[in-house]
Amino acid sequence: MGLADLSGLAYPWDTLGPYVERARSHPRGLVDLSIGTPVDPTPPVVRDALAAAADAPGYPTTHGTAALREAVSAWFARRRGVPGLDPAAVLPTIGSKELVGLLPSLLRLGPGDVVVHPRTAYPTYDVGARLAGATPLASDDVEEWAGRDDVRLVWVNSPSNPTGQVLGRAHLARVVEAARRTGAVVASDECYAELAWDEPYASGGVPSVLDPAVSGGSHDGLLVAYSLSKQSNLAGYRAAFVAGDPRLVADLLATRKHLGMIVPAPVQAAMVAALSDDAHVAAQRAVYARRRAALVGALGAAGLAVDHSEAGLYLWTRRAGERDGAADCWDTVSALADLGILVGPGAFYGAAGAGHVRVALTAPDERVQEAVARLSGG
16 A cells, blocks of 8 residues: 555545535525634734744754743643653644654554554544555554554544544553553544543543553653644644654654754744743633534534534534434535535544534634524524
8 A cells, every 4th residue: 555545535625615605605604614723813922932033044953942842841741741751752743734644654654554543533544544555443442453463553532533522541541551562652642632621621631641640650652742723823833743752752853854844943932932821722712612602502402412522623513313323414514504504524534423513613703603693593
C-alpha cells in the first residue's frame, strides 16, 4: 500500500456541495454548523506577541525556543495534571493535522505494521496509516488488539472529534499497558481538552495520557498532540505541538530538521503568550458554553438527541427515538439543509458514525441564534 492508494480518495467535505447550495438558498441565509473553524477574534495578548516578534530575519529552530518548550511544560503542570514534563521532550508542529497525518511515516512504519485508531474518528488517522503503507485498524476495544506484535501505533482521541466523548484514566491506563507489552507507541490527540462541559471533567479536567495515574509516572512510548487552534482561536497560525517520550521526540526532531518542518518564529512567540494566559481561554470557553446550551435546547425541541458531547466543539446528534446507528445521517443533513442549516455527516467519521451528524459550536452568536429560531419553528 502507499500513495497510489490515496490518489482517488475524495476529501469528504467536498461532497457536501449540493447541501451547501440548498442551505444557502434559505430566505434568511446559510447557518454553517459543519466545519468547526473558529470565528471569534484572536486574543489581543496573542496578537501583540506576534507583532512584537515580527522582526525575524533568521531561521527559527525546529525544536522551538526554550521559552516555548518551557511554556508547554508549565501549561501541562498547571492545566493538565502532568508535572515534570521535560521541556526537551516538547516539539512545535505546523498545526496538529500534519502530525496526525505524518506520524506513522515519521515513525518509519510500513507494510506489515498496524495502526489502531477509534472506530468513529477524524479520517486523518486512517489516511496517515495508509500513506505510510501500514494497515489501519478501527477499534475501541483494547482486547481486539492487545498482544498483537504487528500493532506499532495506537491512536486515542479524547475528547473525541466528532463525538465529544472523554476517556477516563482507567481506560487510558489499559491502552498504555497493552501497548507497552508489545512495544507500540500510544499517540493521544487531546486538542479539545480545555473545552470540557460535563462533570467530572468540567471542574476536574480532561485526563491526559501523560497523567501519572495513566502513564505510571513514565512517558516512555507516549506522545500527546495538542493544538491552540480551538482554545485560543489560532487556527490561522498553525500553532501546535507534540510532547511526551524524550526518545521519540528526539527522533521526530531529527527527521523534521531534515525536512525543514519548522514553526515560524513569530508564531512560536505567540504560542508562548497563549499558553501563559489562562484568562482568554476561560473567556472563550464561556462563549462556547452559551452557544452550546442554546443549540442543545433547540435540537431537542426539533426532535433530535445529543449523545456524548461532554467536551469539545461539537454536538454528536441523531434523531430522537432511533437506536444508535439506525438512522441515515444524510436524511438528517438533508432535513437541516431545508432549514438553511449545514451540519457534518457522521459517515465522514467511519461506518460507526453513520447514524449521527456533527453540529459545530463555532458559528457567530447571531447565526447560532438564527439556527435556534429555525429549529424551534421560527
